[in-house]
Amino acid sequence: MKHYALLMLVMLFCLNINAQDKLSMLRTNKQIITIEKPNAPYYTIQILALKLPPSDASFFKDLDKVYEYPCSDGYSRYTVGRYATFSEANASLQKVKEDGFDGAFVANTKRFQTTVSQFAQRQIEIVPSKDYAVQLSAFRYPVYVSFFENVDEVYEYRMNDKIFRYTTVPCKGTQVESVLEQMKSLGYKDAFIVEYDRFAPYRIE
Numbered sequence: 001m002k003h004y005a006l007l008m009l010v011m012l013f014c015l016n017i018n019a020q021d022k023l024s025m026l027r028t029n030k031q032i033i034t035i036e037k038p039n040a041p042y043y044t045i046q047i048l049a050l051k052l053p054p055s056d057a058s059f060f061k062d063l064d065k066v067y068e069y070p071c072s073d074g075y076s077r078y079t080v081g082r083y084a085t086f087s088e089a090n091a092s093l094q095k096v097k098e099d100g101f102d103g104a105f106v107a108n109t110k111r112f113q114t115t116v117s118q119f120a121q122r123q124i125e126i127v128p129s130k131d132y133a134v135q136l137s138a139f140r141y142p143v144y145v146s147f148f149e150n151v152d153e154v155y156e157y158r159m160n161d162k163i164f165r166y167t168t169v170p171c172k173g174t175q176v177e178s179v180l181e182q183m184k185s186l187g188y189k190d191a192f193i194v195e196y197d198r199f200a201p202y203r204i205e
Helices: 002-028 086-098 173-185 196-202
Strands: 032-034 043-050 066-070 076-083 105-108 131-139 154-158 164-168 192-195
Touching: 043 086, 076 086, 086 105, 131 173, 131 196, 154 196, 164 196, 173 192, 192 196
Parallel strands: 032 066
Antiparallel strands: 043 076, 043 105, 066 076, 131 164, 131 192, 154 164
């Protein structure tokens, strides 16, 4: 009986690892996008709220793009679509329900109390002699740096908020704005400048 219970625990552990791998892949290919801080457009359609990541990643297989909001109440909220007005979101709600998400409803992400990190995007004053980097992406789970195939070298960090962040090689303030423009031209539209000394202690070598 003990051997059977142990076997079941091992199987459950392996299934959970497999699900995490699948979820990581969905984040890597940007099917699931983690939002650290809500921004416009704020209206969306919430399909799910979970304390733990979903055990079956195939839940998202028929969805083109899902937004994940880690919230301070311990739940991660999963939504589809982003709309400027309630009416626009509501017009799409019936289709989402017909796709099998019976409990879906229109939500305003302004009301989501997200666990905004001290490392989230913020306005900073550029000092020419100081070191900066350009943040390209952030994920709850790590990705291979080869994901950023059009960037020569990428630094990886695991911050104390348990989010993995990826930046360009650090450079001086005199150069960083041109690096930012270059990264945006390569497709990283949400890239932004960060102070390297705040990131450096968390770098994964």
